[in-house]
Amino acid sequence: MRTTLTLDPDVAERLTRAVRRSGKGLKGVVNEALRIGLGMAEKPAQPTQFRIQSFVDGLLPGIDPDKMNQLVDELEAEELARKHAG
Numbered sequence: 061m062r063t064t065l066t067l068d069p070d071v072a073e074r075l076t077r078a079v080r081r082s083g084k085g086l087k088g089v090v091n092e093a094l095r096i097g098l099g100m101a102e103k104p105a106q107p108t109q110f111r112i113q114s115f116v117d118g119l120l121p122g123i124d125p126d127k128m129n130q131l132v133d134e135l136e137a138e139e140l141a142r143k144h145a146g
Contacts, residue, residue: 067075078089095101119125
């Protein structure tokens with residue numbers, strides 16, 4: 061809604077200081093002040109808790125999952141060697 065307001069000098073001064081202090085624009089500061097004054101200010105919503113579900117990957121002890129690409133490379137090299145040898 062767009063409207064024109066005439067502010068009392070003390071309110072205008074307080075509003076100007078609030079804008080400077082907060083770094084927000086006039087519109088944001090006025091809306092925030094009105095929400096507080098009208099009892100509309102609510103506590104910020106609590107963010108949902110971030111949860112990580114763990115799982116068993118099924119690898120046997122001693123197998124390093126970070127070296128799986130190396131294992132694939134070695135198996136491919138062996139397969140190529142068998143094809144060229146036979």
